Amino acid sequence: MGEELKVIxxxxxxxxxGIEVDKVRTIERLSPITRVPxxxxxxxxxxxxxGIVVPxxxxxxxxxxxxxxxxxxxxxxxxxxxxxxxxFIVDSANDVVDIDADTIDSPPEIxxxxxxxxxxxxxxFGDNRLLIMLNLSEVLNKSEIIQLEQLEV
Amino acid sequence: MDMNAYxxxxxxxxxxxxxxxxxxxxxxxxxxxxxxxVQSIFRSAHTLKGMSATMxxxxxxxxxxxxxxxxxxxxxxxxxMDEFIFDTLFKGLDALESMVxxxxxxxxxxxxxxxxxxxxxxxxxxxYKTAVASTAASSAPSASVQQxxxxxxxxxxxxxxxxxxxxxxxxxxxVEIREDCxxxxxxxxMVFDLLGKNGDIVKSEPSVTDLEQEKxxxxxxxxxxxxxxxxxxxxxxxxxxxxxxxTVALLDLESLAMLNNAAAKEQAPAAAPAQAExxxxxxxxxxxxxxSAARTQAAASSAPAAVSRTIRVDIDRLDALMNLFSELLIDxxxxxxxxxxxxxxxxxxxxxxxxxxxxxxxxxVLKLRMVPVDSVFNRFPRMIRDLAKxxxxxxxxxxxxxDTELDRTVIDEIGDPLVHLLxxxxxxxxxxxxxxxxxxxxxxxxxxxRAYHSGNHVFIEVEEDxxxxxxxxxxxxxxxxxxxxxxxxxxxxxxxxxxxIFAPGFSTADKISDISGRGVGLDVVRSKITSLGGNVTxxxxxxxxxxxxxxLPLTLSIISAMLIKLGSEKYAIPLTSIVETGIIQKDQxxxxxxxxxxxxxxxxxxxxxxxxxxxxxxFNEQSESETEIVVIRKGDKWAAITVDEFIGQSEIVLxxxxxxxxxxxxxxxxxxxxxxxVALIIDPNALIK
Numbered sequence: 001m002g003e004e005l006k007v008i009x010x011x012x013x014x015x016x017x018g019i020e021v022d023k024v025r026t027i028e029r030l031s032p033i034t035r036v037p038x039x040x041x042x043x044x045x046x047x048x049x050x051g052i053v054v055p056x057x058x059x060x061x062x063x064x065x066x067x068x069x070x071x072x073x074x075x076x077x078x079x080x081x082x083x084x085x086x087x088f089i090v091d092s093a094n095d096v097v098d099i100d101a102d103t104i105d106s107p108p109e110i111x112x113x114x115x116x117x118x119x120x121x122x123x124x125f126g127d128n129r130l131l132i133m134l135n136l137s138e139v140l141n142k143s144e145i146i147q148l149e150q151l152e153v
Numbered sequence: 154m155d156m157n158a159y160x161x162x163x164x165x166x167x168x169x170x171x172x173x174x175x176x177x178x179x180x181x182x183x184x185x186x187x188x189x190x191v192q193s194i195f196r197s198a199h200t201l202k203g204m205s206a207t208m209x210x211x212x213x214x215x216x217x218x219x220x221x222x223x224x225x226x227x228x229x230x231x232x233x234m235d236e237f238i239f240d241t242l243f244k245g246l247d248a249l250e251s252m253v254x255x256x257x258x259x260x261x262x263x264x265x266x267x268x269x270x271x272x273x274x275x276x277x278x279x280x281y282k283t284a285v286a287s288t289a290a291s292s293a294p295s296a297s298v299q300q301x302x303x304x305x306x307x308x309x310x311x312x313x314x315x316x317x318x319x320x321x322x323x324x325x326x327x328v329e330i331r332e333d334c335x336x337x338x339x340x341x342x343m344v345f346d347l348l349g350k351n352g353d354i355v356k357s358e359p360s361v362t363d364l365e366q367e368k369x370x371x372x373x374x375x376x377x378x379x380x381x382x383x384x385x386x387x388x389x390x391x392x393x394x395x396x397x398x399x400t401v402a403l404l405d406l407e408s409l410a411m412l413n414n415a416a417a418k419e420q421a422p423a424a425a426p427a428q429a430e431x432x433x434x435x436x437x438x439x440x441x442x443x444x445s446a447a448r449t450q451a452a453a454s455s456a457p458a459a460v461s462r463t464i465r466v467d468i469d470r471l472d473a474l475m476n477l478f479s480e481l482l483i484d485x486x487x488x489x490x491x492x493x494x495x496x497x498x499x500x501x502x503x504x505x506x507x508x509x510x511x512x513x514x515x516x517x518v519l520k521l522r523m524v525p526v527d528s529v530f531n532r533f534p535r536m537i538r539d540l541a542k543x544x545x546x547x548x549x550x551x552x553x554x555x556d557t558e559l560d561r562t563v564i565d566e567i568g569d570p571l572v573h574l575l576x577x578x579x580x581x582x583x584x585x586x587x588x589x590x591x592x593x594x595x596x597x598x599x600x601x602x603r604a605y606h607s608g609n610h611v612f613i614e615v616e617e618d619x620x621x622x623x624x625x626x627x628x629x630x631x632x633x634x635x636x637x638x639x640x641x642x643x644x645x646x647x648x649x650x651x652x653x654i655f656a657p658g659f660s661t662a663d664k665i666s667d668i669s670g671r672g673v674g675l676d677v678v679r680s681k682i683t684s685l686g687g688n689v690t691x692x693x694x695x696x697x698x699x700x701x702x703x704x705l706p707l708t709l710s711i712i713s714a715m716l717i718k719l720g721s722e723k724y725a726i727p728l729t730s731i732v733e734t735g736i737i738q739k740d741q742x743x744x745x746x747x748x749x750x751x752x753x754x755x756x757x758x759x760x761x762x763x764x765x766x767x768x769x770x771x772f773n774e775q776s777e778s779e780t781e782i783v784v785i786r787k788g789d790k791w792a793a794i795t796v797d798e799f800i801g802q803s804e805i806v807l808x809x810x811x812x813x814x815x816x817x818x819x820x821x822x823x824x825x826x827x828x829x830x831v832a833l834i835i836d837p838n839a840l841i842k
């Protein structure tokens with residue numbers, strides 16, 4: 001048995017993803033988002049999180065998946081990585097599970113259209129369910145955003 | 154004992170004492186006869202020594218100890234201050250400061266201070282006037298043992314004492330190297346290598362590093378504990394080539410006692426009066442005011458009570474308080490809205506009362522973060538002194554309004570720009586002494602540094618009586634450097650030309666000096682001050698002097714802003730950069746070279762479409778026949794920006810967008826409105842090109 005990890009499970013385009021609990025600040029229902037001009041399209045804007053202004057990004061847009069309208073189940077997961085606080089819009093967030101760190105396998109090149117570098121690995125849990133673990137610092141990599149901006153220009 | 158708990162206290166207090174030392178030394182330099190200043194310098198140095206010794210910073214303590222020895226002689230009128238002593242003391246202070254800085258940065262506070270210590274010791278011995286280098290020339294070991302008496306510190310003495318007690322051989326060795334020797338450092342190293350192999354080196358004079366860098370004349374001396382006999386040691390050292398002469402003297406307890414006596418003589422007067430001093434001083438002060446001598450003790454104890462009326466608070470706690478208050482402010486605005494909707498009398502009254510209380514609270518919270526500009530100004534006298542010295546100019550710095558208070562965030566940022574301005578004044582503004590005499594001005598130049606409140610702003614002025622700005626020269630350089638074209642130059646007013654010195658890449662200095670003149674200074678100053686929400690202006694008369702005036706907002710955390718609407722979106726524009734608001738008809742918009750301009754108060758100013766700049770999704774002023782505009786200002790450039798609708802003026806709390814979103818064009822931050830929504834704050838400076 002390896003180390004036990006507590007993981008928040010959320011879904012995005014019919015896949016299940018995981019983020020370690022200790023990186024998650026809070027999970028919120030959607031609140032009004034203020035658009036920030038001159039930013040990549042996946043940055044939806046900023047929200048007021050109890051007095052703190054937090055940027056929100058659409059994970060579907062970030063991963064290049066097709067964006068869809070938000071629903072009653074949509075949630076904002078606020079994570080804190082590298083002194084940054086950022087909210088992720090996800091389709092739904094519904095579970096907290098324990099997984100064994102040893103069961104995390106290195107990811108295949110492409111999973112559901114997402115580049116492997118955003119992923120930490122694939123974990124098995126429960127009755128043959130697969131959980132895609134995210135590499136948060138790569139997802140929030142700013143130098144890549146700058147590249148994206150330049151492409152758009 | 155765990156010292157970490159006391160570390161921050163130690164750092165704070167050391168900084169206070171160093172600052173006091175600096176200020177008092179400067180005062181003393183202008184009034185060298187005033188012994189009461191020496192007293193207070195002595196007290197600061199003594200406290201600092203005690204604190205660093207307790208905390209285990211030996212180097213810090215030993216250097217302060219040496220400075221104290223010098224001060225003690227001065228205090229007892231045995232020594233007259235002169236330039237050499239001032240310079241050495243200032244050097245000592247610099248070394249102390251860098252050691253404390255090292256401790257702040259997590260270091261051990263160790264530094265090589267032997268050079269300064271040596272000069273201090275030579276001052277105490279009174280032989281500094283006859284050059285320090287000749288001390289080692291004497292050949293008789295016993296005589297030089299006495300002479301070097303002050304060199305061994307307590308720790309080294311006790312090491313030697315213990316070695317002698319436990320039967321080891323302790324030697325005092327003097328080595329002289331042949332005059333024609335090329336690699337003196339190497340020879341010295343070979344001697345040290347030999348001594349190191351056969352025992353321990355307690356102390357060398359000059360220090361090992363100095364010896365390695367050949368910073369010595371021909372001879373050096375060493376205290377060493379060795380396993381070899383006197384003859385063996387002498388023979389082996391003499392066997393090293395190019396050694397002219399070597400003298401080895403065996404030290405016993407008696408000769409060590411002689412050393413100790415010599416050292417004790419110096420220390421005793423330092424220690425004894427230091428303890429008696431604070432009380433007798435307090436007594437003297439009180440004696441004039443109070444008749445009863447019996448109350449001296451009460452008076453002495455009342456002094457510390459007055460000091461403890463302030464407390465040190467962690468900045469983080471003040472920031473947390475500020476954040477909490479900001480949230481309260483947001484709720485207050487929300488409550489005001491609700492109560493005006495509900496229209497119930499008792500609710501409205503309660504909300505009004507809360508509004509009053511919270512604005513009082515806002516004043517107090519903001520005041521808590523206010524710091525006197527003195528905390529920035531206090532390092533300037535020393536800086537100006539050193540600069541003036543290095544440029545061989547005579548300059549008086551006159552500071553007024555040092556008690557003017559500014560928000561801490563502004564204080565933190567304003568230091569560097571002011572340093573730039575002052576350096577500029579010293580270097581370019583004030584003429585050399587000869588030039589001043591030739592121009593019929595007093596020999597000593599004056600720089601006035603003033604701070605004062607005015608409205609919601611604080612002004613800081615740097616004014617000197619130097620040569621003033623030579624506008625022709627400025628214009629020529631500006632044209633040469635491509636800052637303006639010749640055509641443009643003809644239309645510039647005197648003020649415009651003065652402002653050219655703030656342009657990037659501009660410098661009129663004929664030669665580049667260390668102090669300023671690389672042309673990076675003033676434009677950095679201006680951009681820094683602008684980023685703080687302030688501005689800087691310059692006023693100059695050729696031959697009479699130049700005045701820089703810096704205008705700064707009182708605080709950066711809560712500002713007044715105009716809220717505007719752009720379709721469904723709301724934005725805030727800082728009130729400080731708004732000139733006025735108005736409405737224009739579509740047919741008033743002129744087209745000049747494809748740029749849209751409008752007439753405004755006898756001038757033609759550009760019209761900027763905010764909806765275009767911000768990619769507004771649901772508003773475009775093109776479809777309106779009448780458009781609301783906000784006229785904004787950046788320095789002396791004006792522009793009108795088109796908006797959809799005015800909402801009103803409001804106090805807003807500045808919030809950052811976080812680390813993920815940085816450098817967003819035309820947006821300087823965000824704020825939270827009464828309804829809980831986030832509104833972005835527009836950076837007007839980015840809208841004026």
